[in-house]
Amino acid sequence: MDPNLQLSVAILAASALATHLWFRNFEPQSYTPVLVGLLLGPAPLAISLWRHSYFISTSFCLAYPSFYVSVLLSIVVYRLSPLHPLAKYPGPLLARTTKLWAVWKSRDGKLPLCYEYLHARYGPIVRIGPNELSVVEKTLIPHIFGVxxxxxxxxxDGRRITPSNSRNQGNYSLIGQRNSLRHAQLRKAWNRAFSAEALLDYQDIVVNRARELANQLEAACKRNEGQVDIAKWISYFSFDFMGDLAFGCSFDLLQRGDKDGYQASMDKALILPSLTQHVPWLAHAIRLLPVGSSATGAFGAFAVRQAKNRSTQNVIRKDLFYHLVNNTYSEEEASPFPLIVSNAVLAIIAGSDTTASVLSNIVYYLLSSPLYLERLREEIDQSFPSIYDGSTSLDAARLAELPWLNAVINETLRLQPPVPTGLQRAPEQGGGGRAIGTMFVEEGTAIQVPPFVLHRDPRYFSPDPQKFWPDRWILAGKDPKVVLDLGAFIPFSFGPANCVGKRLALLELRFVVALLINRFELDFAAGWDVHSWEANLRDRFVMSKGELMVDMKPRGK
Structure with missing residues (x-):
């Protein structure tokens, strides 16, 4: 072989291997190191070819494609080889090769169904990425999510929505904070905001908003001859309530509809992060493009406006904004404004979209099972006979004790958890890996637990884990044929980073369901395709939904 050719091949192999090892050991979280590696990596080969009589243009045309092919080949061979730390775990060939597989599978929002199929085929631990596992093993949950x-x-790192000139992790919201110590520090303010004392203050807000929802639905029934998209109105309620809770003001969607496009911009803003979350460095690059930043930018700008408006109000009102501003670090030190904005986005999305999807699914499942609906109505009527005329007030403590109401809510949370697949953890960066149970998770490996799949596992929920059957929550512990393992029930996640608003969410669910069932006769709208509801559910980290058309009329009128 020509010595010059030998040298070029050696340079090609060395530079490709070095680039592969660099990316392997220093997983890029932004596009800058990717560009640096891909642009500078072929340079030694191009220079070598140029020095050995090739034109400079020819040298670059030969060097760069050869380099990229070599790097890709090196990466693919390694990821599929027995030398890879995750080689023993089964999974689709493309998933083991590239995370672009997950991007493709996420495009239509049906990733939960994909994971369900994979676990049915491969078992409780599936390799869903070059360096990622999906786990539906209950015994590992405390090791993954616990203290x-x-x-x-x-x-x-691929789910940032808010516009920011700073990528300082100190300004990341609670839910996106990857540093454990920083997360615990941020969590203190949220714990105060959702303490038992604070929930008492929020209860009146929930009741008033729920009554407004019922009143607006009654008016909509008259305008539309009883046919309404109840999912839309529930979303309006949730959005307005989060305005009250987070900023002490309503967004007025129940009164005016989404004329300003606030909720529409939020729904659109969730689509891109649901794709880029799988390839974090790609997210930063896409944000630079107009097509990538328009939807997320619009919603981020909305959150900034709300935070600025609230910060200019000279009132002492203990809403969520108050706790975040005054208590994130200490009683004396206020939070930086970018952090407030990040948490404003978190509050609006996590507090409105999740609750709205669960409430809408409750309505769907009850209308699909009229006997369950009547059973719930009897229970509510006996406890609160006259909610609709205002002579009986809803009581949170009494609602929490209603067995069938809570069974319906829990069963809906089981089948359609508000965050169906996005519960991911990874060893601390620089920590060298972690042991979870009998597994050792190397640094750079991520573990995902999809509640959608876990909650439908017959080992933990049977009989009929795919069926809406609230009786399982009543019969568990009484009927030996009924399996209900609460250790595998994680609709609000698990451990110190679980959903801080869990108690408030349950309060909302109980109030709204009780009020709607007591005040209205409900049925699917005539001619509406009942099967379209589940077909239109999309996993965008939280659940995105379509229309839920119902025929409804006030009871006794």
């Missing part, structure tokens, strides 16, 4: 568990995984 001694792991911090948030890399998907959060």
């Amino acid at each position: 001694q568990g792991m911090p948030k995984g890399p998907i959060w």
Whole structure:
């Protein structure tokens, strides 16, 4: 072989291997190191070819494609080889090769169904990425999410929505904070905001908003001859309530509809992060493009406006904004404004979209099972006979004790958890890996637990884990044929990074369901395709939904 050719081949192999090892050991979270590696990596080969009589243009045309092919080949061979740390775990060939597989599978929002199929085929531990596992093993949940568990995984580096001139992790919201110590620090303010004392203050807001929802639905019934998209109105309620809770003011969607496009911009803003979460460095590059930043930018700008408006109000009102501003670090030190904005986005999305999807699914499942609906109505009527005329007030403590109401809510949370697949953890960066149960998770490996799949596992929920059957929550512990393992029930996640608003969410669900069932006769709208509801559910980290058309009329009128 020509010595010059030998030298070029050696340079090609060395530079490709070096680039592969660099990316392997220093997983890029932004596009800058990717560009640097891909642009500078072929340079030694191009220079070598140029020095050995090739024209400079020819040298570059030969060097760069050869380099890229070599790097890709090196990466693919390694990821599929027995030398890879995750080689023993089964999974689709493309998933083991590239995370672009997950991007493709996420495009239509049906990733939960994909994961369900994979676990049915491969078992409780499936390799869903070159360096990622999906786990539906109950015994591992405390090791993954518990006090001694792991911090948030890399998907959060690809889910940033708010516009910011700073990528300082100190300004990341609570839910996206990957540093465990920083997360615990941020969590203190949220714990105060959702303490038992604070929930008492919020209860009147929930009741008033729920009554407004019922009144607006009654008016909509008259305008539309009883046929309404109840999912839309529930979303309006949730959005307005989060305005009250987060900023002490309503967004007035129940009164005016989404004329300003606030909710529409939020729904659109969730689509891109649901794709880029799988390839974090790609997220930063896409944000530079107009097509990538328009939807997220519009919603981020909306959150900034709300935070600025609230910050200019000279009132002492203990809403969520108050706690975040005054208590994130200490009683004396206020939070930086970018952090407030990040948390404003978190509050609006996590507090409105999740509750709205669960409430809408409750309505769907009850209308699909009229006997369950009547059973719930009897229970509510007996406890609160006259909610609709205002002579009986809803009481949170009494609602929490209604067995069938809570069974319906829990069963809906089981089948359609508000966050169906996005619970990911990874070893602390620089920590060298973690042992979880009998597994050792190397640094750079992420573990995902999809509640959608876990909650339908017959080992933990049977009989009929795919069926809406609230009786399982009543019969568990009484009927030996009924399996209900609460250790595998994680609709609000698990451990110190679980959903801080869980108690408030349950309060909302109970109030709204009780009020709607007591005040209205409900049925699917005539001619509406009932099967379209589940077909239109989309996993965008939280659940995105379509229309839920119902015929409804006030009871006794």
